Amino acid sequence: MxxxxxxxxxxxxxxxxxxxxxxxxxxxxxxxxxxxxxxxxxxxxxxxxxxxxxxxxxxxxxxxxxxxxxxxxxxxxxxxxxxxxxxxxxxxxxxxxxxxxxxxxxxxxxxxxxxxxxxxxxxxxxxxxxxxxxxxxxxxxxxxxxxxxxxxxxxxxxxxxxxxxxxxxxxxxxEFVALLDSKTITNAPISNGESVVGLCAVCPEIEFQERTFAFTGASARYTRRKLAETVSDLGGHVASGPGKKVDYLVIGADGNPCWAFACYGRKVEKAVELRKSGVRIMIIHESYFHDAVLDAGKG
Known part of the structure; x- marks a missing residue:
């Protein structure tokens, strides 16, 4: 420079x-x-x-x-x-x-x-x-x-x-392939970030039989495929994202608490909107999901 x-x-x-x-x-x-x-x-x-x-x-x-x-x-x-x-x-x-x-x-x-x-x-x-x-x-x-x-x-x-x-x-x-912006950022603004606390249900009762689950964020324990297989083995269904027929949205635990938006994500935002409109969708933290799997004998 x-x-x-x-x-x-x-x-x-x-x-x-x-x-x-x-x-x-x-x-x-x-x-x-x-x-x-x-x-x-x-x-x-x-x-x-x-x-x-x-x-x-x-x-x-x-x-x-x-x-x-x-x-x-x-x-x-x-x-x-x-x-x-x-x-x-x-x-x-x-x-x-x-x-x-x-x-x-x-x-x-x-x-x-x-x-x-x-x-x-x-x-x-x-x-x-x-x-x-x-x-x-x-x-x-x-x-x-x-x-x-x-x-x-x-x-x-x-x-x-x-x-x-x-x-x-x-x-x-x-001529408009502009990928090379500046490679060094000085004094980049720092976000205080937010937390998903308050969105997730506390000690929720989770059932699997004929219930539909959606997942968002990165899991600290399993791949998305493994999570889907676990739900299926317990008699449940998996959806690609929140909807009127989805019972649970599971938030992955492998997130950065300093993130301003990534800890929430598009699917969480949609689930919150659905809840406000009267849809009974429960937002749960991944740790509660794994506890429920253990209780069901599949952990």
Whole structure:
């Protein structure tokens, strides 16, 4: 870094964090814009992750990185995992230093980068990008919104992307592959964090027969598959997430109490909303789940 830039670097910690998270959001949107995520696109997401590994102990990367690592462990990014990452990003992003226009432009840059991540641009991806552009007309007059919109519209006129058009799109979109934000964060804001205490039931009575369980967070003891097998062996059912027919949401114990949002998660938020609407769903800590399994003779 140039010596002249160092004095400004300390003053832009929050804005650089925002840019990193907005870029991640854009990458996720870009690689999933055609409703399919292939191996090359997962590799592209790995690049963002690798670039931030040295920041894994700093907020907010101490929340984001474990979630992304867990999602990519099997080299497959499911719809549920994608939604978890997007949910967390949206809660960690702040517009305090950047207005909505700047935020959305950062996302647009990363979206087109995500689209070219696998070196192939499909008609479905372009139509998804065209829809995004249509939903963000407040960016009109801002580079590169108009340019990208015009280019996409021109290519989609005949509903075919020929070799010459693909090369043109690829060259242009590749200019916006912005993964290398600053690699060092100075004076990053520290969150006091919160706790899941108060959300979970205390000493709950847990039944398994014909009951439905959903799990969220990392377990300190078992894999998600093992947890599902345990519930099935005891006569219960497993759902992918909270819903009106889910009886218990089990929160994994392997969380960081200093996290501001990751200790809760999208599924916990949904379960709380369901409870407020009158759905009888019980949120329980993993330790109570294991106690219940032992009592049932399956521990």
């Amino acid at each position: 140039h010596e002249e830039h160092k004095r400004y670097f300390k003053l832009t910690g929050r804005s650089r964090i925002d840019k990193s998270i907005n870029s991640l959001l854009g990458i996720i949107e870009g690689i999933a814009i055609d409703s399919e995520i292939n191996a090359s696109e997962v590799d592209f997401l790995h690049l963002w992750l690798e670039d931030k590994l040295e920041l894994r102990d700093r907020h907010p990367f101490n929340e984001l990185i474990p979630v992304i690592e867990q999602a990519l462990a099997d080299r497959v990014l499911t719809e549920d995992e994608k939604n978890d990452i997007v949910w967390l990003c949206e809660r960690l992003t702040s517009n305090e230093f950047y207005d909505q226009v700047t935020t959305d432009l950062q996302r647009l840059h990363a979206i087109v980068g995500g689209i070219v991540a696998d070196t192939s641009i499909s008609e479905q991806e372009l139509r998804g990008l065209s829809d995004w552009i249509g939903d963000h007309e407040h960016l009109r007059g801002c580079w590169p919104y108009d340019e990208i919109g015009s280019l996409v519209t021109t290519v989609l006129v005949d509903k075919v992307i020929d070799e010459q058009e693909h090369e043109m799109l690829f060259r242009y979109f590749s």
